[in-house]
Amino acid sequence: MTIAPFTSTEGLDLIAVEGGAMTAHERPSVREWIVLLTLLTVYVLNFLDRSLLSILAKPIQDDLHISDSQLGLIGGLYFALFYCFIAIPVGWLADRSNRVHILSLACAVWSAATMCCGFAASYPQLVAARMLVGFGEAGGVPPSYAIITDTFAPRRRGMAFGIYNLGPGIGAGLGIAFGATIAASFDWRYAFIGIGAIGLVAALLVFFIIRDPVRGGKDGPRAVARPQGKAGFFATAAMFFSRPVLLLAALGSGATQFITYGLGNFATLFLMREKGMTLREVAVWYAIVVVIGMGTGMIVSGRVIDRFVGRSRQAYALVPAASLTLAIPFYLGFLWAPGWPLALALLLPPMALNFFYLSPSIALVQEEVRPDQRVMAGALYLLVMNFIGLGLGPTYVGAASDYLRASHPANSLQIALCTLTPFYIIAILLFLWLARLLKREAKA
Template sequence: MNTTQTVPPTDVAPAPATGPAASAAGPGARAWWVLGVLCFVYVLNFLDRQLLSILAKPIQDDLHISDGQLGLITGLYFALFYTLIALPVGWFADKTNRVKVLSFACFIWSAATIACGLSRTFPQLVAARMTVGVGEAGGVPPSYAIISDYFPSGTRGRALGIYNMGPPIGMAMGVAFGASIADAYSWRDAFVSVGVIGVLVALVVFFFVREPKRGGLDIKKDEAPAPASTVPAEGFWSTCRMFFNRPVLLLISLGSGATQFVTYAVLNFTTLFLMREKGMTLSEVAVYYALLIGICVSAGMYASGRLVDWLGKRSKTAYAYVPAVGLTLAVPFFAGFVWAPSWPLALAFLAIPTGLNYFYLSPAVALVQEEVKPNQRVLSGALLLLVMNLIGLGFGPTYLGMASDFFRVSHPDNSLQLAFYTLIPFYFLAVALFLGLARALRREAAEAEGAV
C-alpha cells in the first residue's frame, strides 16, 4: 500500500532548473553545472573501480595472483557487494536526500580506494575492494534520478549520454594517470592519490549540489504541481515487482547485462592482454590506450544518447535498435583486435568496438527513467544496475580470467587471446535480447493505442 511521507524542507531546496516552467524552457545553467559535478563524481567512481585492472600486471607481480583470482576480485567479489547493496541504498535514496546519499557514498569508496593501495596481501586487497563496491553502490542510481529531475523529458537522453561519459573519461584518466604514477613510483601510490581526490570531491557534492524536486519536470502543463514538501513513497517490494513484471524493463536489463558481460570482461583484461601478449609497455599503455578509451567510449556514449533522443521521438523501438545495430557492427572488428599480431594493429581494430560496445548504456538508462514514476527512479535505476552488473561485472571478468587459466595449460603464451575469442557468442546473445526488447516495445505501443 502506498503512503505519503513528509520530507524535511532542507531535503528539497528550490532549484532554478526544475518545475513545469523550466520543462518548457529547457534545462538552465544550474542543471548543466550539476550535471558536470555528477559526471566528475562518475569519473572518479569508474577510475577507482578500474585502477585494479589497469595496474593488473604490477599488482600480479607484487602479490602473486593468477588471472582467475584477478577475475574474481575485479568481477564477482566486487559485483556482489556493488549490486546487492545498491538496492537498499536506492530505496533509501528514493525516500530521503539523494545528494547526501551520493556524497556519503563517494567518501566511502574513496577511502576504500586508499585502503587498496595500503594492502599488503591478497585477502586485504579483497576486503578493500569489496568496500569500494559498497561505496560505489550509492553512486550511480541517485545520480540518474537527480539528473532526471534537473532535465525534462526529451533532453534526458542527451543529459544521461553526457553523464555516461564518466566511465570512458574515468577509464582514460585511470590508464593515463594510474599507469604514469605506477611507472614512475608504484601502483600503491596511484590508489592513494586517486582516493584522496575522491574524499575532497565528496565534500564538494555535500555542500554545493542542491536536491531537486522529485518529478518537478514530469508535470503536464494543465496539471497543478504537487506541494514540494510531500513525496508519495512507493514500497520497496512493489517497485521490485513492477520492474520485473514489465517485459520492457526486464529485457532492457538482460540485454544490457549480456552486453556488459563482454564489455567488463574486455575492459578488465585488455591492459594485461596488451602488455603480456601484444608487447606493450606500461608507459605506452598510459598514452595510446588511454587516448583510445577516452575518445572512442565517450563518442559511443554521447552518440547513442543523441540517437535515442532523435529516433525515440518517432518510435520507442530506437531504445532497442540502437544498441542492437551497434553490437552487430562491432563483432568483426573485435575479432580483428583479438587476432592482431602487434599492439598497434590491435589498437586500430579495437577503436571501433570500443565505441560501438557502449551504444547500450544511454538508451538503457533513459528508457528506465522514462518508464517509471519519479519516486521510483532511484530504486529502478538500482534494479537495472543489479541485473546488468551482476551478469556483466560479476561474471564477465570472472569467466574470462578462469578461461585464461584453463587455456594456459595448453597455450601458455596466448591463453588470454583464446579466452577473448570465446566472448564473441555473447555479442549475438545481447543482440537477440535487444531485438526481443524491440518486439516488446511495439507490443506495448499497440496495446496503448488499443486502449485509447
C-alpha cells in the same frame, strides 16, 4: 501502499501534452549544467577508482603473486557482490530521503576504500578493500540517475545521460594515463592513494554544490499533479521484475556488459603480456583509444536517442542492437591482430559501439517508472546488469585464461577473450526482443 507503474502509454501522453517544439522551460539552465558536470566529475572518479585494478593488473600480479582467476574474482564477483546488492537498500533509502546526501556519503566511502587498496599487503587485504570500494560505489550511480531525470526535461534526458555516461570513458582514460604513469615512475600503490584522496574532496563538493531536485518536477503538469507517496520496497521490486520492458532492458545491458567488463578488466594485461606493450605505452595509446572510443559511444548514442525516440520508442532497443552487430568484426580483428598498433586501431570502433546500449537503456528505465521509484528502479537495473556483466564477465575470462594456459601458454588470454563473442549474439537478440515488445505496446 500499492504503487501503480508509470506506463509507457502515460509517457507518450505526457510528451503529446507538452507539445512538439522544445520550450524555453525545457532548455537546460546554467544551474542544471553545473549539476550535470558535478555528477559527471563524481562518475569519472567512480569509474577511475573501479578501473585502477585492471589498469595496474600486471604490477599488482607481480607484487602480490596472484593468478588470472584471482584477478578476475576480485575485479568481478567479489566486487559485484557488494556493488550490486547493496545498491538495492541504498536505492530504497535514497527514494525516501535526500539523494544528494546519499551520493556524497557514498563518494567518501569508496574514495577512502580506494586509498586502503594502496596499503594492501596481501591478496585477502586487497579483496577486503575492493569489497569496500564496491560498497561505496553502490550509492553512486542510482541516485545520480534520478537527480538527472528530475533536473532535465524529458526530451533533453538522452543528451544529459549521454554526457553523464562519459564518466566511464574519461575515468578509464585518466586511470590508464595517470595510474600507469604513476606506477611506472614510482609504485602502483601511490596511484590508489592519490586518486582516493581526490575523491574525498569531490564528496565535499557534491554536498555543497548540488541540491536535491523535486521528484517528478520536470515530468510535466500531469505527472506532478498525480498523487505521490513513499515507494514501497517490495512493491517497487515486484513492479520492476514483472515488467518485461524493464527486465529485457536490464538483461540486454547485462549481456553487453559481460563483454565490456570481461574485456575491460583484462585488456591492459592482454596488450602487455600477449601484444608486447609496455606500461608507458599503455598510459598513452590505450588511454587515447578508451577516451575517444567510449566518449564517442556515449555522446553519439545520447544524441541518436533524442533524435529518434520521438518517432518510435523502438529506438531504445534498435540502436543498441545495430551497434553491437557492427562491433563484432572489429572486436575479432582486435584480438587476432599481429601487433599492438593494429590491435588498438581495430579496438577503437567496438570501444565506441559497445557502449551505445547504456544511455538508451537508462533513459527507458527511468521514464517507465514513477518519479518516487526512480532511484530504486535504477538500482534494480544496475543489479541485474552488473551482476551479469561486472560480476560474471571478468570472473569467467580469468578462469578461462587459467584453464587454457596448459594447452595454449602463449595466448590463453586471447582465446579466453575470443569466447566472449557469442554474448554479442545474445545481447542483440535480447534488444531485438525488447524492440518487438515496445512496438506491441505502442500499437496497444
